Amino acid sequence: MSSRDYLGEFEHIVILALLRLAGRAYGVTVRQEIEARTGREVSIGAIYATLDRLETKGYLKSQFGEPTPERGGRSKRFFHVTAKGMSAVNRTHRAVQSMTQGLDLIGSHS
Amino acid sequence: MSSRDYLGEFEHIVILALLRLAGRAYGVTVRQEIEARTGREVSIGAIYATLDRLETKGYLKSQFGEPTPERGGRSKRFFHVTAKGMSAVNRTHRAVQSMTQGLDLIGSHS
DNA sequence: CCAATTTATTCTATATTGTATAGCTAATGT
């Protein structure tokens, strides 16, 4: 466990997107999922930079997929969260949770 | 609402500490609260830098308190969260919440 | 097979956050 143990705000969002996209997570879908869920618009460059950083830290692994039978376009790079990545999300979650405990914030009850 | 609408990871933790400390939040207590709740150790400088930035953004306000009847020492600078700051926390919370919806993370059920 | 089109990734550059250490100030007590 190195000095920077918590996920950055955006790293957190991105890794959650990967978890919900499960097997079909790659740049474009990650971006869509974030926008669809939160309404937040992010550049595709921001997504990849973050994915790369997370992979470097060992929180993600990626592999290129076979070309799909669609129109055209380069092959997708699929990402998935590693066990180490899961610990990081959980750690981050626990921290916020413990600080939130007992406070009355919107969406915090039930 | 400017381009950077979400609280950074540490900003988030700090502002939550202020909320739970209510009227008695100043550098030292904020640091203690974070350490007590999360076990995370941060330098006092990190705390102030973040408080200053949040205040600059209008998320916090501060004022110096009267000297206390204790041993000695400089007077405390008390911080409180503004309405704008509350929106920011809530916005940040909602984002994570919406991305977490339905996922099975530790501490996410109940 | 070549050019155009499509989808996706990589590069690069900059602003904002995270974080620590050292140094400075304002009270109090003697």
Add this chain to the structure above:
DNA sequence: ACATTAGCTATACAATATAGAATAAATTGG
């Protein structure tokens, strides 16, 4: 006045956030 205490400021640097332009790999039409 001086030492001691508690707390705040200054500064510097590393890591993260973010966008835009450039590049690459497929597919299809002619």
